[in-house]
Amino acid sequence: MLPGDKQFIPLPTQLYVHFNLIMLCPRVFLKSFVLFFCLILVAHANDRFSGTQDKKNFPHTIVIEYNNEPLELSLTGLTIRRKFFFDIYSMAHYLQKQTNTVGLNISYDNIYKNILRNNSIKQISMVFLRNLSAEQIQKSLRSGIKLNSNENEYLKILPQVEKFMQAIYSDVKKNDEFTILWFPDGTVSSLFQGKQISLIKGKNFAKTLWAIWFGEYSVVDRKDLVEELLSSS
Incomplete structure (x- = not known):
């Protein structure tokens, strides 16, 4: 060579x-x-769509205490938050009252709007399906809020957004639980592993926060979150 x-x-x-x-x-x-x-x-x-994991984690009804009285909330639907091919968290949504929509010509859009507008007590329950840093959770939630609000709306609720984000300071592990409650007066209570981490008042903030999952630019398939409203009374 x-x-x-x-x-x-x-x-x-x-x-x-x-x-x-x-x-x-x-x-x-x-x-x-x-x-x-x-x-x-x-x-x-x-x-x-199997829902096996969701149904294992979330009951059909839950009972919470409000104004020193027990109130029953009913499941409206279940879904999984995914990004690319990764499962981030499974979640369930509950309402204080359900309206029988069987046989009625009610559009999905009207149901989403009703959830965002009515004064019933609402709860979102999440179970994380992977380990995440606090920064990743904050970034995801902030992104969802911005997607479902314009610049002016976002600036108006920015103090509440920052307070909400500051409460999320711990990394999460698989199977950790995060719960958010929206009360009739616009107060939002968030709990991590059953312990309250924030209590924030502001109807516009609450509505925009809920819009992460029920708004036009939902981060999940929002139809899954109202399936029980359409299939049962």
Whole structure:
């Protein structure tokens, strides 16, 4: 071999054969890749709509105390917050009262608007499905608030937003629980692992916070969160 000549390093026979097959049959390779990708999507879709994990974590009704009286809240729906292919948290939404919508011509949009406008006590219950830093949680919630408000609306509720974010200072582990309650006077109570971490008053803040999941730019499939309203009385 002369100086400057490149040394030829033979490929392993099996790798060489696979390489040639890909070069000779690019369409076959592409179809196989697409099929594999589709199978992944189907697997995630099946997991999403099975609801097994959700139903295991969340009861159909819960009882809370308000003004020294026990009140029953009913489940409106369940979903999972996903980003790309990662499950972030499972969540359930509860209302103080449910309206029987069976057989009525009620649009999803009207249901979302009603949830954001009515004065019934509401609760969001989350169970984290992976470890997350406090910074990641804050960034996600802040992004959802900004998506569902214009600049002027966001500036008006900014003091409440900052107070809410400051209360989220702990990293979370898989299976940790985060709960948010919205009371009729506009007060929002948040709890981590059953312990209250913030109490913030402001109807506009409460509405915008809820819009993260029920607004036009919801971070989840909001239809899942009202499924019980449409399927049962």
